[in-house]
Amino acid sequence: MRSIPGFLYALTLGAVVGLGLTWWTLAGGPGFNALRIGPWSAWPQAGTPDADRYARAGLARSGDLPLGSGEGLAFVATRDSAGAALDGRCRYRIEPIAPPARWWTLALYDADGHLPDSPVGRHGFTSAEVLRRGDGVAAVVVAPDAAPGNWLPSGPAGGPFRLVLRLYDTPVSTSAARSDAVVLPDIIAEGCP
Known part of the structure; x- marks a missing residue:
């Protein structure tokens, strides 16, 4: 009789811990086989049949549609180049933006992966519309207040x-294994309130 409550306790504890760890693993994105270049992370296997089960489960949970291996690659940054978390109240300069790609996009999402409210209706830039310097390199400023040039509003609420x-x-x-040959832009914090 004494073993039944102990068994139920162990079963409940195991289920709570197991489900909690699974949720935590999936909430952070597909964490295995990540390609990291500076503050940017990508998962080259996420859009292929070789994706691990956690990557597939995370994609099913989020509803994202990853790029296939022949289409391209999406890099995500949640921290600046110094390692501090990105904060919508701060001003950042992203440069030099000249990635090895025929076409690129840079977009800003809130912490949950949704497009935030934007006072000007802009959530990102494409390689076709961004203003470039004389050397052909682009720079984007992410800040809550308007800035000249390529300004991307970080949202009125910050965060x-x-x-x-x-x-x-x-x-x-x-060529994901040769990440040392790839140069991606730095995310430089220029000031916080």
Whole structure:
């Protein structure tokens, strides 16, 4: 009689711990086989049949549609180049943006992966519309207040956010093992309140 309550306790504790750890693993994105370049992380296997079960479960939970290995690669940043968490109240400069890709996009999402409210209706830039310096390199300012040039509003409420740099038709997705040859932009904090 004494073993039944102990068994139920152990079963309940195991279920709570197991489900909690699974939720925690899936909430952080597909954490295995990550390609890290500076503050940017990508998962080259996420859009392939070789994706691990946690990556597939995380994608099913989020509803994201990853790029296939022949299409390109999406890099995500939640921290600046110094390692501090991205904060919507701060001002950041993202440069030099000249990734090895035929086409690229840079977009800002809130911590949950949704597009935040934007006072100007802008959530990102594409390689076709961004203003470039004379050397062909682009820079984007992410800040809550308007800035000249390529300004991306971080949202009126501030708070944590993530940046997603998608590279289309790029050799990076096929040469993920050679990440030392790939140069992605720095995310430089220029000031916080």
